[in-house]
Amino acid sequence: MVPNTRKALGAHALRPLGVANALTVEAGTHGEPRSVQKPVWHAPRRVLAVQDAWRIDDEWWRDRPIARRYFCVQVEGDLLVTLYHDLAIDAWFEQRG
Amino acid sequence: MPGLPAGWPDVTVCCVWLPLLPLRVAVLQHPEWDGLPLVLSGAPGERKVVQRCSLEAEQAGLQPGLPLREMLARCADAVVVQPDPEAEAMALKQVIEGLQLVSPDVEVQSEHLYVNLRGLRDLHHGELPLLDRALRAAVPLMLKPRIGMAGNKFTARAAAEAAAPRGTQVVPAGDTTGFLAALPVSLLPLSTATLQRMDALGLCTIGELAALPFSAVQAEFGKAGARAWRLAHGQDDEPVLPYQAKPTVAAGITLDDPLSSIEGFHTALRMVLGRAFGDPGLHNRSVRKVRLSAQLSTGASWEQLLVFKGALMGRDAVFRALKDKLEVANALPPAPFETLAAELTDLGVETGKQPSIFAKNVQQEQQLAEATRQLQTRYQTPPVYHAVEVEPWSRIPERRWALMPFDP
Numbered sequence: 001m002v003p004n005t006r007k008a009l010g011a012h013a014l015r016p017l018g019v020a021n022a023l024t025v026e027a028g029t030h031g032e033p034r035s036v037q038k039p040v041w042h043a044p045r046r047v048l049a050v051q052d053a054w055r056i057d058d059e060w061w062r063d064r065p066i067a068r069r070y071f072c073v074q075v076e077g078d079l080l081v082t083l084y085h086d087l088a089i090d091a092w093f094e095q096r097g
Numbered sequence: 098m099p100g101l102p103a104g105w106p107d108v109t110v111c112c113v114w115l116p117l118l119p120l121r122v123a124v125l126q127h128p129e130w131d132g133l134p135l136v137l138s139g140a141p142g143e144r145k146v147v148q149r150c151s152l153e154a155e156q157a158g159l160q161p162g163l164p165l166r167e168m169l170a171r172c173a174d175a176v177v178v179q180p181d182p183e184a185e186a187m188a189l190k191q192v193i194e195g196l197q198l199v200s201p202d203v204e205v206q207s208e209h210l211y212v213n214l215r216g217l218r219d220l221h222h223g224e225l226p227l228l229d230r231a232l233r234a235a236v237p238l239m240l241k242p243r244i245g246m247a248g249n250k251f252t253a254r255a256a257a258e259a260a261a262p263r264g265t266q267v268v269p270a271g272d273t274t275g276f277l278a279a280l281p282v283s284l285l286p287l288s289t290a291t292l293q294r295m296d297a298l299g300l301c302t303i304g305e306l307a308a309l310p311f312s313a314v315q316a317e318f319g320k321a322g323a324r325a326w327r328l329a330h331g332q333d334d335e336p337v338l339p340y341q342a343k344p345t346v347a348a349g350i351t352l353d354d355p356l357s358s359i360e361g362f363h364t365a366l367r368m369v370l371g372r373a374f375g376d377p378g379l380h381n382r383s384v385r386k387v388r389l390s391a392q393l394s395t396g397a398s399w400e401q402l403l404v405f406k407g408a409l410m411g412r413d414a415v416f417r418a419l420k421d422k423l424e425v426a427n428a429l430p431p432a433p434f435e436t437l438a439a440e441l442t443d444l445g446v447e448t449g450k451q452p453s454i455f456a457k458n459v460q461q462e463q464q465l466a467e468a469t470r471q472l473q474t475r476y477q478t479p480p481v482y483h484a485v486e487v488e489p490w491s492r493i494p495e496r497r498w499a500l501m502p503f504d505p
Binding site: 014017019020056058095096 | 350353355364365394482484485487492494495496497498
């Protein structure tokens, strides 16, 4: 039997790339975003058009299932923003990457 | 402990038996399972059959080898326990350390732990019950240890297996032959084929074997039979071989999100090995054995012990060998893993290493490594990272790529 030192594991985790940033979003009655505000913006920007929408449900067998409703929206200033509504914790994030 | 003789009979070896250790370790973690029918299933990826079962489960009609789906039909209350080698090894290590406080000579043979009792008499004022109390203090009660004390290892083991649950059986050296006589021959260290032949010849008890002439037993059953005959007569001079912890270098990582892909496993493995080879204990040392362990997202643990044909030096050589061995044996973690740890042992001295004089960018790599080391010393955290593919096909964008510290 190999002796076991049982040393504590180091917290040297892999750092995921493209981690989502929190956003402030005002949503409509059907859950679609109406205005978006990033932390670096002074004021919310109105959503001019929703260009695409899709949904991801994954890892439903785990403690933290993934349920996201994605939107690719055009906001004032002709910017395209990909954001999602995390249905598990009811919060909005900007998806990067 | 009631039933223990007063004073100190002629005993020199103690055997602490931890029956059904994997199941009892599960009870240690879930005390509410004590008394329930427990069943040990195969590891994830193995056949779905009962591996071992508790006494309560046996009474409910369960037995090893039974398919799990039939098991639930026979005993709906049965609790299925998944193997957790990590927790088991940790519990066993605690018991060993506790027993080593009683006697420095502790030998481990799976679920049987032998303790050399020579020289302990005066320490316990010549009172065996005091020693028994000290031994029991080293073992959690939930593990239901059975203790046997005798004049040699084999008899001590037989005494432990004959003891009541959580009980102690003492067999003074003078009573060895009489005690062993009534026990079945299956307790002797004999192969199944030999035991079947003994059964065919009507030899059921150790006493019946001991009654035969030595020459006849040796002629019929060979070397193993001769040893069995000696054991049946209480002749066992095998010493207690002290357990010795070997120098080991360990490293591990904890992941925020479980990884399930082969590429992710390789990335994590490379990183863990990088950490391990950064340990001064591995400086200019080679490695023969690696124990990999992981906590799976299912709650179970995974463990693999890999032995190399020759000593290997350096992270890349060990990584390549592990990668090949795991892939050939199809022994990768059977479920997404949340932690990955490696313990490198059987460390040797440096072997010859001849780098190529034509290798490109050697100077550049050395400069980068030196600069990284200096920055790390200054900021205490890895200052340079490189991006690696983890699960490039994942639907979740942040799972596709990750930053791994550059480890020179």
